[in-house]
Amino acid sequence: MLDRARAALPEKTLTFERFETPAIESFLQGNKTIVRNFDVILQKIRRPPEMLARYFSKELAIPASVEGSKLVLNGKFYDRNLKEKLQAFVDAAVVCKECKRPDTKITEREGIKTLVCEACGARAPVKI
Numbered sequence: 001m002l003d004r005a006r007a008a009l010p011e012k013t014l015t016f017e018r019f020e021t022p023a024i025e026s027f028l029q030g031n032k033t034i035v036r037n038f039d040v041i042l043q044k045i046r047r048p049p050e051m052l053a054r055y056f057s058k059e060l061a062i063p064a065s066v067e068g069s070k071l072v073l074n075g076k077f078y079d080r081n082l083k084e085k086l087q088a089f090v091d092a093a094v095v096c097k098e099c100k101r102p103d104t105k106i107t108e109r110e111g112i113k114t115l116v117c118e119a120c121g122a123r124a125p126v127k128i
């Protein structure tokens with residue numbers, strides 16, 4: 001009886017739509033790596049450019065700067081390395097720990113950052 005009820009549920013309620021981390025499009029310019037779709041990434045993850053630039057700078061241990069719609073990294077990096085870092089950022093500071101949705105914002109109080117989910121209300125400390 002229960003089994004039949006479950007089977008009758010539309011598939012949509014059972015499958016889970018995971019937030020897809022945006023792809024990184026970068027190219028080398030001398031000793032620098034330019035992320036040309038930085039603005040698109042920011043739009044998808046809804047975080048300020050400085051926050052993500054600071055994160056990359058810290059993670060890669062190199063200076064990073066925002067130039068218009070691009071991110072400039074002082075070093076040579078591959079898309080896949082940058083994507084790994086971005087994935088870690090998304091897991092730590094974008095996607096809700098409870099419902100896994102990206103509809104979140106970060107609040108900061110006395111230097112402590114908290115990820116607040118606008119979909120389910122969950123709160124979690126941000127450790128980056």
Ligand SMILES: [Zn+2]
Nearest residue numbers: 096099117120
């Ligand atoms: Zn949530």
